[in-house]
Amino acid sequence: MAENVTPRVRVPRDATAGESVSVRTLISHPMESGQRRGSDGNVIPRSIINRFTCEFNGALVVDVEIHPGVSTNPYFQFDAVVNETGTFQFTWYDDDGSVYTDTADITVA
Amino acid sequence: MTQTRRQFVGSGLAVLAAFAGLPHLANAATLDEAIQAFTAGADMGSDGITLIAPEIAENGNTVPIEVTAPGAAAIMILAAGNPQADVCTFNYGPAAGSQLASTRIRLAGEQEVVAIARMPDGSFKQARQNVRVTIGGCGG
Amino acid sequence: MTRKALLGGTSAAILAVLAAGVGLADIRTGGELVINGEIAIVTETEPPEHLAGVFDTIYSGWVFRTDETRAMQADDFDNPGMLYVEQGIEAFNTAMGTEGNSCASCHENPESLAGVRATYPQWDEEHGEVQTVEMQILECQTERMGVAEPYGYDSQEMRNMVALIASVGRGQTVNVAMDGPASEAWELGREIYYTQYGQMELSCAQCHENNYGNLIRADHLSQGQVNGFPTYRLKNANIVSIHNRFRGCIRDTRGEPYAVGSPEFVALELYVASRGNGLTVEGPAVRN
Numbered sequence: 244m245a246e247n248v249t250p251r252v253r254v255p256r257d258a259t260a261g262e263s264v265s266v267r268t269l270i271s272h273p274m275e276s277g278q279r280r281g282s283d284g285n286v287i288p289r290s291i292i293n294r295f296t297c298e299f300n301g302a303l304v305v306d307v308e309i310h311p312g313v314s315t316n317p318y319f320q321f322d323a324v325v326n327e328t329g330t331f332q333f334t335w336y337d338d339d340g341s342v343y344t345d346t347a348d349i350t351v352a
Numbered sequence: 353m354t355q356t357r358r359q360f361v362g363s364g365l366a367v368l369a370a371f372a373g374l375p376h377l378a379n380a381a382t383l384d385e386a387i388q389a390f391t392a393g394a395d396m397g398s399d400g401i402t403l404i405a406p407e408i409a410e411n412g413n414t415v416p417i418e419v420t421a422p423g424a425a426a427i428m429i430l431a432a433g434n435p436q437a438d439v440c441t442f443n444y445g446p447a448a449g450s451q452l453a454s455t456r457i458r459l460a461g462e463q464e465v466v467a468i469a470r471m472p473d474g475s476f477k478q479a480r481q482n483v484r485v486t487i488g489g490c491g492g
Numbered sequence: 493m494t495r496k497a498l499l500g501g502t503s504a505a506i507l508a509v510l511a512a513g514v515g516l517a518d519i520r521t522g523g524e525l526v527i528n529g530e531i532a533i534v535t536e537t538e539p540p541e542h543l544a545g546v547f548d549t550i551y552s553g554w555v556f557r558t559d560e561t562r563a564m565q566a567d568d569f570d571n572p573g574m575l576y577v578e579q580g581i582e583a584f585n586t587a588m589g590t591e592g593n594s595c596a597s598c599h600e601n602p603e604s605l606a607g608v609r610a611t612y613p614q615w616d617e618e619h620g621e622v623q624t625v626e627m628q629i630l631e632c633q634t635e636r637m638g639v640a641e642p643y644g645y646d647s648q649e650m651r652n653m654v655a656l657i658a659s660v661g662r663g664q665t666v667n668v669a670m671d672g673p674a675s676e677a678w679e680l681g682r683e684i685y686y687t688q689y690g691q692m693e694l695s696c697a698q699c700h701e702n703n704y705g706n707l708i709r710a711d712h713l714s715q716g717q718v719n720g721f722p723t724y725r726l727k728n729a730n731i732v733s734i735h736n737r738f739r740g741c742i743r744d745t746r747g748e749p750y751a752v753g754s755p756e757f758v759a760l761e762l763y764v765a766s767r768g769n770g771l772t773v774e775g776p777a778v779r780n
Contacts, residue, residue, distance in 0.1 A: 247579055253569050263449030271575040273729075276458070278435055303445025312431050312439035314414045314456040315729035316572045321442065322449030406560050410711075410780035411726035414572075416560050486710045486780070490744050 248272050250345040252333050254323075257350040263322045266297060266304070270335050270343060276311035292317050294336040300329035325351050383430060383466070386438035390428050390468060396476040403467040403479035412459040412485040421469030421477060424451040428470075433463030459485050519705045519712065525554055525774075528568055531663040533772050540769040542670070546701060552771050553714040553723075553779055556705070561726065565778040573655060573724030573776025576648075576731045580656030583649060590638030595653075598636070602660045609661035609773045613762040615674040622677040622762055625654050626733070626753065645753035651731050655722045658775030666719050666773060670766045677755075681763025684756060690747025696764075699741075711780065717768040718761065720777025731776050734761050 250270040258264050270292060277289025291311055297304040304323040323331070328351045335343040381389070401421040409415040419427050428441040442453040451469070459465070462485050468478045525533040535552040543550070554562060568574045584595040584602055599605055608625060616623040616631075623631070626645055633639035643650035670678040685696045699708065700716030707713070722731040735752035738760060742749035750756040 249575065249578060251569065251575070251578075267569055269569065269572070269575070271579075298445075299447040302447040304447040304449075305445065306443040308441040308443070310436055310438050310440060312434050312436060312458050314458055316575060318454075318456045318570075318572075320418075320452070320454035322452050323447055324449040325447075406558065408558065410558050410561050413729055414726040416564075490708065490711070490740060 248335075248337070248341070248343055250333065250335060250343050252331070252345050252347050254331055254347045254349055257352060258325050260326050260351050261324065262351075263324050264349070265320065266323050266331065267318070267320045268295070268297070268333060268345075269316060269318045271316050272335075272337075274311065274313060274315045274317060278311065290338050292335050293338055295319060296334045297321070297323070298332045299323050299325060300327065304331075325349055327351050381436055381438050383432045383437040386428075386430055387466075387468065390438075390441070390470065391476045394474070394476050396468065396478040398478060401467060401469045401477040401479045403465065403481050405465050405481045405483050407482075408484045408486060409459060410486050412461065414456045415459050415465075415483060415485075416454070416456050417465060417467075418452070418454040419467040419469075419479070420453075421451045421467075421471075423471060424469035424477075425472050426470045427451060427453045428468045429453065429455070429457065430466040430468070431457060431459055431463060432466055434458065434460050459483055461485050519551075519556060521549075521551070521555060523555065523562065525552075525562070525566060527566055527662060533663060533774055534665070534770070537770045540766065543767060547715070550717065550768060550771060551704070551715050552774060552777075553717055553720055554774065554777060556712045556714045557778075557780060561778055561780060565774070571724065571776065571778055572729070573722070573731050573778060574659070576652045576722075576724075577656050577659045577776060580652035580654075583653060584656060588637055588639050589633065590640075591636065593637050595632070598632075602656050605657050606660045607664065609658040609775065610664040610666050611668060613674075613677075613758060613765060614669060615672065617673075620673075621755075622674050622758055624734075624753075624758055624761055625657055626650055626735075627758070629653055646733050646736055648730075651722050651733050654733065655731050655776045658722060658773055661773040662775070664773050666765065666768045666771050668762060668765045668769060670762065674762065677759040677762050678766065680756070681759035681761070684760045685763055688745075689742050690745030692745040692747075694745040696741070696760075715767075716764065717771060718764050719768045719771045720774040720779065722775050723777040723779045726778070726780050734764075 248271055253267045255264050272292050275287055275290040279287050281287045289311060293309050295307045295309060305321050307319060329349065331347045333345045404418040417429060419429060421427055426441055426443045429439045430437045431439050439457050440455060444451055464480050464482050466478060466480050468476055470476055521536055523535065525535050527533060535554050536549050539547040539550045554565065564570045581602065587594045613622045613624045630642050633642040688695045696716060699713050704713050704715045718734050721734045725732045735757045738757050739749040739752060
């Protein structure tokens, strides 16, 4: 089980209707690949974030399928179009069944 | 997850073992298998997709990659020389502002990074770039 | 202790390899680092007086890195080292020990410690020794907070806390005192810096003074400045302490390193920090 898993997100505070805004996300996670051996010689079991999703007011922005080739502390950047004031919902899915979430509000004029 | 040198060398050996095709890693998707699963063997164009990757990465642990493919339904990123070639796939929804996929990936040595976009009409586009991975002088 | 001639035995072969590198011409000087668009970092400047004649210019390790690595440090969101700073903030505000105090009980907020990183290691009158930031934290834990199990010198918790203290001091000019009561430790550090260690018979100076900018394998040697520590190393995917880096360097000479937190490494840290007087605090920097 990964410890100290902390999500961080960054979106602009405000935007104009129909604008495409940049969204950045980072989550602290070791992303243990399942390819490494520990000091005892045994393979360290895979333990990664395997999926990440972002929705805006219930509409899907992006759904990312993730494999062990993504670096430690997974970072994703993408664009979202915002037509109204609302909330981004971010969700990370861990191999161990844990689900981490975060939200960010944006005001659209 | 601080690695000692010994552990680091060990992880490198694991990667070498993967190159040698040892059986315990046989379930990892090769480049061809991963592409086949995504495209079902369709032909791929090369216009309308841009892959930005460093020519030289200072460390294979964290290599920034950016792909844009206007209008794509999904973008898959692959590392041809990794034990498991498929790295991640961005699937875009109606609230996507553009078809941008930017992330940081692991590269087990110098190899080709491949990006493939699936368009809504079922066609595919791909871009490839070779990335050299620096072998550092010192541990620490 | 005698300083051996720089070119002798094994090290001649090593330096021949080093000299085959590209050289300083390949280092892209003149770049500007402004973190978050507001914290100006001095990445190259005149050397401190005691290095006159040694360097024309002192360079932050940032100068030796690629565009991608440089960019990662320019924005706190892109800098994975800030994840550990955030964990440090949480610990800062959490009560520990029998006294029921958190760091915040005395220091209010991390920003109140903004001047610390730039002036450490420094002489501690009460204890009669030069102290690193880590030693100061341990002193707080054991002498004021009643913490039964203080942080290990190179533990994740310690590195998080030191990274927090560095982060609030970013942009401040490094200015460690090397005179007065600190001079003894500084002299010891200087001696260690120029001593050849290990089967490879390499001193700090042979790589970081005589060959910075040259390639060691496929990597550019830096001047070995410590103003960016604790630094997020892409290799480790974690923040790394100064003493951990020292230990790695000596180990790579195939020598027997001093222990982290040892008086020798504290002295070396003081001396190396003084070689960066005039640069600015960058921790957590991003390096390869």
